[in-house]
Amino acid sequence: MDTVTLRVFRGDASGGEEREYQVPTFPGMVVLDAIHQIQANQDSTLSCRWNCKAGKCGSCSAEINGKPRLLCKARVRDFAVGGAPIVVHPLKTFPLIKDLVTDVSWNFRVSAKIPPFTPRADAPRPLVMQQIDVDRIQEFRKCIECFLCQDVCHILRDHNRKDSFYGPRQIIKLANLDMHPYDGLDRRQMIREEAGVGVCNITKCCTEVCPEHIHITDNGIIPLKERVADVYFDPLMWVARKLSRKG
């Protein structure tokens, strides 16, 4: 039987190292399958998050050969090129708990600061919206909160500016709310200040790693940057935009 070599980071907050494993392969195998085989047959203490194994829950985020990926969607054959080992590390941007598991609680704390959808006083029940008016926000709502975009964002990853930038995931959440035809809150101040949309310098790394193929930069971040730059001091334009979006 063919095998593949994995080098998996093992360790915790006090330090760690890569450890090598040989794992038998089968057709269609993903890297998460290899991790599961290691757990079942070689070392049951190897820590890794996962749930759906179908790319729908965003739990098994890690870095494969240096690239942020979902382990359940990463085919072994795409990474074990020329017999080279597959190197699996935890997300770098978040504090390590153990092996491939990191503490992503910061994302949940930031998310909780964003006021939820708040319907305008004149919103009908049921809501009446045309498909064309919700296409854009439905794209944002595909987000599975895998936090790969947060992991790859150099503002968070290299500069650790978690105090001044909410990160691509939360900007997308804000974009969803701000562009909802019936949202009644003025979110511009949060977008500009607490969320720090201006900090992003549009390297588009987040868009590249998004497993849901959301155009984070082009459809979310850039429009919000324009929104707070152009309209921030012009309430009339803001009202006009809200009205024009009613369809």
Next chain:
Amino acid sequence: MESFDTVEHDILVIGAGGAGLRAVIAAGTAGLNVGVVCKSLLGKAHTVMAEGGIAGALANLDKKDSWQVHFQDTMKGGQFINDWRAVELLAREAPERVLELEQWGAVFDRTPDGLIMQRPFGGHTYRRLNHVGDRTGLELIRTLQDRAVAVGMTCYMEVTIARLLINDGRVVGAFGYYRETGRFIAIKAKAVILATGGWGRMYKVTSNSWESTGDGAVLAYDVGAELMNMEMVQFHPTGMVWPPGVRGLLVTEGVRGEGGILRNGKGERFMFDPKYMPAGYQGRHAETEEEAARWLDDKANNRPPPELLPRDVVARAIYREVLAGNGTEHGGVYLDVTHRGADFIKRKLPSMYEQFHALGDIDITTQPMEIYPTIHYTMGGVRADAETCATNVPGLFAAGEVACGVHGANRLGGNALCDLLVFGKRAGEGATQYARAASPAELDESQMREEAAALLAPFESPGTENPYLLSQELQAAMQEGAMIARTAEGLGKCLAQVMALQERARNLHVEGTRLYNPGWHTARDVRNMLKISEIIVRCALERRESRGAQWRTDYPNPDPEWAHKNLVAVKDGDAVQITTRPVPTMPAELAALFEEKK
């Protein structure tokens, strides 16, 4: 005993999927202090995997739809062993629960009139599944998650509950551990809501995640709750077959709802074979491929294709086709939606397109999918009152997949999501009412000490049993003996294997520390899986008839006697005691709905 955290809430909700979060919102809105425990991170619960839609008779497209028709479809799909009152509440309240999601920010697909889009699904007379492409569950959980956070809750992520704590016959809290550190935690509460989901993990070919190990049902069983209709396990007709890495992964019923066609390996559209048409459904489906094709564009004047029969019917047909040698290369049948065109497919079924493209090297816009039944859902569970979701144990409530009552012998697609919302809310309100009247009660330390010792035993055990390999053996045994087609012989053999595995589970051993140790976690889970498996098999042996998901090839027909019985399992020391409870009788005005049809 080592020190551990003790926290206190008015209400503890165990499970943060759709039912748990909806219960949190209900109790939190009523002003109670609510704690919620999730086994994974918030937002990752199994609800996120639901695809096709949420049933609710909004009648946005088909004006003739109503709660009464939804009621009839659901009772019929469940082969009439459902709790009629639960079904009535489900059908009446589902539309309001869906509309309320929209007010909380959910963004469903739209009709040309700007209302919520609805699609047809198996067993539903009209277009009734409110949806967002094929990722409705994600929309549901994210909306509820945001709402629950806004209402206010304390969320304990990655905590596993190992035991419900009892004081004077009442549930007064729960005991478990943080996965991250392995430290113990005790949560005191006036009422506890179980919303822990189902238990598809006992089978080898499953669409369920590692979480679905039946913890909630075992927690309830251990404190004396009644588990009802545990033999009723749903085999979803369409799971992925190839490659092996994705075997069992769900292919949404939405594919058939959008016109997907089933063909066997010989290219025959076998669902038209009259032998697969069950009693009670004759005359309701297209009888020619031409009519089925016309239905795609004119649903008012044509009947839906037979691919949209209820799940139990379609799953059995696929099983029989493959058994008869009409299977595909990898032992499944074909599901083909290519005739709908690439644009349509990518818009209506985007995650199926992505799933087959990324994991199966199949382009579903030009190639058929290969599919075979996969374990999907458990209709059985903790018996709960329709109005309040109270169980027979004071202080304990149950809602969603862990609970039993509404789906009978077979659940219709789309009815799981509305079940979560309707009964999640009712459980939250029922528990609120109970908690307001309940006096404070102390936690019994001896129960916690006993549980802590049991949890830690595998570290100290001299045994050699590996929890992963033991659960794989269990999955193989259940897949062989308690799958879609059951016999007394196969079930008997399966039961013997399960009992032997339970013996071996006494010798489980795990290495390492308590810090995020999946081997240790699995050692706990496998014990729950073994207990639930035993109960499933014993109930399947007991019900000597075929009804819904329970297909006994040695008793191939429904038995009129059994039409009036629910099976109930309760703990009797180490033994499982099985009794029956009468199916509640429908009041005359609801029964009349079925008379008129005839």
